[in-house]
Amino acid sequence: MPVRKIGLCRRSVGGRVPRGGGRRGIDVESTLERDFVLLQRFDPAVADIEERPVRIPLFRLDGRAGHYVPDFLVTYRDPARPPRLVEVKHSDDPALLAGELEARLAAARAHASDRGWRFDLVTEREIRIPRLDAAKFLLPYRDRAVGPELRDRLLALAAKPRATVATLRDAAAADLMARAQILPDIWTLVARRELLADLDCPLSLATRLHPPTGGPPWPPA
Structure with missing residues (x-):
């Protein structure tokens, strides 16, 4: 649970990023934090993300004791990959x-190092990237269900050379x-990585698709 609750945001736009599955959403204090969370939710390597995860003791310049609460702790499915403590800031802050x-x-770096974690300061340069557009578009599709027969048909069609969203749609559809x-079923399979696309390019009907060669899709973060 967060060690600090988010209060009234007077200078930024706060809110909660939903996660689905009956799980508590993730509270954010700005649109930049929201976009960071969306990227983590969209990353299949991410197991979980927790906001305001730790309170780090801090001594101020005037000698008074205080504390610092970083924005997020990101954990990964690979147990060999260290958790990442993250502070999100605009580069022109x-x-x-x-x-x-x-x-x-410095206190956050030391705290993370003592626990075998990483600490990263992340700005809009790492967040506001083309993949963010894919995350915003596809995440609402990820919890939909696709019938097994249609799923198998779409995966088989995607195995053909030069398959695109449009060719799959047209080949699988009987009429307009x-x-x-x-x-929407095609986008659901793309969102769940059951159909693969270049997510660093704008998604469209011309987007090339192909089935994965690995295992089943990951559970959502």
Whole structure:
């Protein structure tokens, strides 16, 4: 559970990112934090993400004791991959540019190192990337169900050379009405990585698709 609750956000847009499956959503204090969480949810390597995970003791410049609470702790499915403690900031944040956060960041690095974790300061340069657009588009599809017969047919069609979203839709549909009904099922399989696409390029009907060569899809983070 978070060690600090998010209060009223006067200078940014706070909210909660849903996770589905009856699980508690993830509270965020800005749209940049929201986008970071969406990227983590979309990453199949991520097992979980926790907001405001630890309170780190900190001594201020005036000698008074305080504390610092980083934004997130990201854990991974591979047990050999260390958890990542993360602070999310805009690269033009005045406090960051003025060096006023150095004591906090140093304390977070030491805290993470003592536990075998990593600590990263993450900005919009790592967050606002093309894959974020794919995450925002596909995540709402990920919890849908696709019938097993249609799923098998779509996977077989995707194994053909130069398969695209449009060719799968047209080959699997009997009429124009069916096209509209099948398209969400195709995006669901892409969202669950049962059909693979280049997620660093804009998604469209011309997006190339192919079935994976590995194991089953991952459980959602």
